[in-house]
Amino acid sequence: MDRQFFKTSLCLLVLLLMVAGGCQKDNTEDPGNANSTTAKKLHVVATISMITDIVKNIGQDRIDVTGIVGEGIDPHLYKPTAGDVERLKDADIIFYNGLHLEAKIIGAVFDKMPAETKPVAVTAGTLRSQLRTTSEFQGGYDPHVWHDVSLWMMAAERIRDTLAQADPNNAEYYHSNAKNYLAVLKTLHGDLQNLAAQIPAQRRVLVTTHDAFGYFGRAYGFEVRGLQGLNTETEVGVADVRELAAFIIENRIPAMFVETSTPSQGIKAVQAAVRAKGFEVEIGGGLFADAMGAPGTPEGTYIGLMRHNVDTIVKALRSELAYRRQ
Ligand SMILES: [Zn+2]
Numbered sequence: 001m002d003r004q005f006f007k008t009s010l011c012l013l014v015l016l017l018m019v020a021g022g023c024q025k026d027n028t029e030d031p032g033n034a035n036s037t038t039a040k041k042l043h044v045v046a047t048i049s050m051i052t053d054i055v056k057n058i059g060q061d062r063i064d065v066t067g068i069v070g071e072g073i074d075p076h077l078y079k080p081t082a083g084d085v086e087r088l089k090d091a092d093i094i095f096y097n098g099l100h101l102e103a104k105i106i107g108a109v110f111d112k113m114p115a116e117t118k119p120v121a122v123t124a125g126t127l128r129s130q131l132r133t134t135s136e137f138q139g140g141y142d143p144h145v146w147h148d149v150s151l152w153m154m155a156a157e158r159i160r161d162t163l164a165q166a167d168p169n170n171a172e173y174y175h176s177n178a179k180n181y182l183a184v185l186k187t188l189h190g191d192l193q194n195l196a197a198q199i200p201a202q203r204r205v206l207v208t209t210h211d212a213f214g215y216f217g218r219a220y221g222f223e224v225r226g227l228q229g230l231n232t233e234t235e236v237g238v239a240d241v242r243e244l245a246a247f248i249i250e251n252r253i254p255a256m257f258v259e260t261s262t263p264s265q266g267i268k269a270v271q272a273a274v275r276a277k278g279f280e281v282e283i284g285g286g287l288f289a290d291a292m293g294a295p296g297t298p299e300g301t302y303i304g305l306m307r308h309n310v311d312t313i314v315k316a317l318r319s320e321l322a323y324r325r326q
Contacts, residue, residue, distance in 0.1 A: 041062060041063050041064050042059070042062075042063045042064070042092045042093060042163065042166060042167050043063070043064045043066075043090065043091055043092045043093075044059065044063050044064065044065045044066070044091060044092065044093045044094075044095065044163075045065070045066045045067075045068065045087050045088055045091040045093075045094050045095075046065065046066070046067050046068065046094070046095045046096070047067075047068050047069055047075065047094075047095070047096040047097060047101075047102045047105055048067075048068075048069050048075050048096075048097055048101070048102070048290070048291065049067050049069065049070065049071065049291055049292040050146045050152070050292060050302050050305075051067075051095050051096070051097060051122055051155070051159070052065060052066075052067035053292065053301055053302040054122075054152075054155065054156045054159050054181070054302065055095060055159055055163075057156075057177060057178075057181045058156065058159055058160050058163060058174050058177045058178045058181060059163055059174065059177075060173075060177055062167070062170045062173055062174075063163065063167075066087055066091075068080065068084050068087070068088070068105065069102070069105075069291065070291070071291055071292060071293055071294050071295070071300070072260050072261055072291055072293075073261060073291050074232055074261045074262055074290055074291070075097070075101055075102050075105075075261075075290050075291070076101065076103065076231055076232045076233055076290070077104065077232060077233065078102065078104060078105060079104045079105075079108065080104070080105050080108050080109055084105070084109070085108070085109050088109050088113065088117075089109075089112075089113065089114065089117075091117060092117070092166065093117075093120060093162060093163070093166055094113075094117060094119040094120065095119070095120050095122055095159060095162070096119050096120070096121055096122070097121065097122060097123055097143055097145070097146075098121030098122070098123045098124060098143070099121075099123050099131070099137075099139055099141045099142070099143035099145075100137065100138045100139045100143060101143035101144075101290075103138070120158070120159075120162050122145075122155035122158050122159060123141075123143070123145050123155065124158070125154070125157075125158045126154050126157070126158075127145065127151055127154040127155060127158070130151055130154070131145070132214050132215060132218065134214075136211070136229050136231075137231060138231075142211075142214045142215065144211075144212045144213070144214065144215055144216075144289070144290070145215055146215075146302065147212065147213055147214075147215045147216035147219070147306075147309075148215040148216060148218065148219035148220075149185055149188050149189035149192060149219070149306060150189050150219065151215060151219075152185065152302070153182055153185050153186065153189075156178060156181060156182060156185065157178070157182070159178075160174050160175060160177075160178035184303065185303070188303055188306060188307070189219075191307075192219075192220055192306060192307075192310045193219075193220060193221075195310050195311070195314050196220040196221055196222070196310060196313075196314065197221070198314055198318055199313075199314055199317045199318050201221070203254070203317050203318075204221055204222045204223065204317065205222065205223045205224075205225065205251060205253050205317075206222040206223070206224045206225070206257070206313060206317075207225045207226075207227075207244065207247075207248065207253055207255075207256035207257065207270075208224070208225075208226050208227070208256065208257045208258075208259060208267075208287060208289065209226065209227055209228055209232075209257075209258060209259045209262045209263075209264065209266060209267055209289070210226045210227065210228035210229060210231070210232050210259065210262055210289070211224065211226030211228070211229055212226065212259065212289035212290055213226070213287075213289070216309075220310070222313075225244065225247060227240055227241070227244050227266045227267060227270060228240070228262070228266060232262050232290075236265075236266040236269075240266075241266065241269045241270050241273050242273060244270050245270050245273035245274045245277065248270070248274050248279075248281050249274060249277055249279050253281060254281065254282060254284075254316070254317060254319060255281065255282040255283065255284030255316035255317060255319070256270065256271070256281055256282075256283060256284065257283070257284050257285060257286070257287045257312070257313065257316070258283060258285075258286050258287070259286065259287050259288070259289040259290070260286050260287070260288050260289070260291065260293070261288075261289055261290045261291040262289065262290075264283075267283065268283075271283060282316065284312060284313065284315070284316025284317070285312040285315070285316060286312070287308075287309045287312060287313070288305040288308060288309060292304075292305050293305060293308070
């Protein structure tokens with residue numbers, strides 16, 4: 001009995017010493033733990049909101065991310081503010097679209113960046129072989145890559161790999177988040193293809209303000225006509241309006257679309273020109289071409305903007321109203 005008591009007491013004593021030792025050890029390690037949880041987060045700056053959104057989804061709370069070009073703003077024309085220049089200079093990583101989309105930001109800031117901050121173009125890497133070539137845009141490529149979800153998935157992979165390389169301690173976390181996000185994007189791509197297929201093939205003609213939807217057309221089966229060409233810097237001329245109006249009449253296009261980041265006067269002029277010839281074309285709604293919607297709204301995310309665009313297009317072009325004489 002005594003022997004049993006002795007054994008039990010000894011065990012308790014050992015246990016107490018272990019707990020005490022453990023506690024003591026924990027105490028001495030506390031400052032270190034505190035440091036690791038408050039370790040400096042990667043500071044990431046992105047140009048367009050569609051890139052900012054991917055970075056947020058992959059980096060989540062382990063990075064600080066700032067977007068430069070806000071809702072409804074045209075990246076072709078955006079000139080960085082003094083605050084943007086400071087933010088870009090302080091960044092650990094800068095992500096941009098490239099292909100001359102952010103021409104004025106690149107010209108004003110990128111050449112003056114510290115050597116260690118090398119901006120990362122999300123359209124470089126594997127995506128390069130999938131680009132649409134064009135003689136209309138400086139550099140020879142169409143920059144509006146995000147309108148094909150399968151291509152934007154490649155941009156997401158490039159962002160994932162860049163974050164993981166810059167911050168190896170969180171690499172597994174970035175890979176895990178990217179895996180989940182890419183799965184959602186893959187589903188989205190299939191959904192958009194199915195929705196587009198609801199429009200009869202001969203009605204799948206997308207007329208918009210500027211040629212932002214070339215990748216969209218290629219991915220989801222639309223012929224695309226823009227009033228303004230690939231770059232919004234060009235002026236809309238009377239001949240452009242007349243030519244597009246003639247195309248609409250000839251092809252019996254029931255609806256065309258305005259864009260949230262570019263002025264709508266040009267499209268309204270085309271509508272008036274069509275009407276002057278005795279025909280009618282609807283304005284089917286607003287599409288998010290080169291910028292997302294307001295934060296907190298469904299269109300304030302990349303996924304939401306893509307769904308909005310396809311829903312708007314399908315609703316207008318699927319309509320049994322189709323093309324009609326006035
Ligand atoms: Zn554009």
